[in-house]
Amino acid sequence: MSKRPSLIGGLTLPGAEPAASKPEAPAERAAPEVPAKQAGRRPRPETVHTSIYLPREVHRRLREIAFTRDVKVHDVIMEGIDAALQKHGHPSVEALKGDKKG
8 A cells, every 4th residue: 555645745835946747656755764773762671652642631730740749740640550550459560660670
């Protein structure tokens, strides 16, 4: 399945030279460069990335709490995860992280 052409790909800015009249064939397009390794990040095989969707007002309040306490929103969310784990009889986040560090 080929990538859809950009809606703005054929537009030209005032004073700019128009693009070549021949459209690019899919085989002629350069493949996007994917960095082998992101600079400044170390691999963390023991960590899983996940995303959450929050109502705008919830996110705003979490930011407010984090700002007031001079911590990151991530820290506030991790406290909530820790409370949920302990509420259901599981060890804390710190205890679980300690188990993985063999």
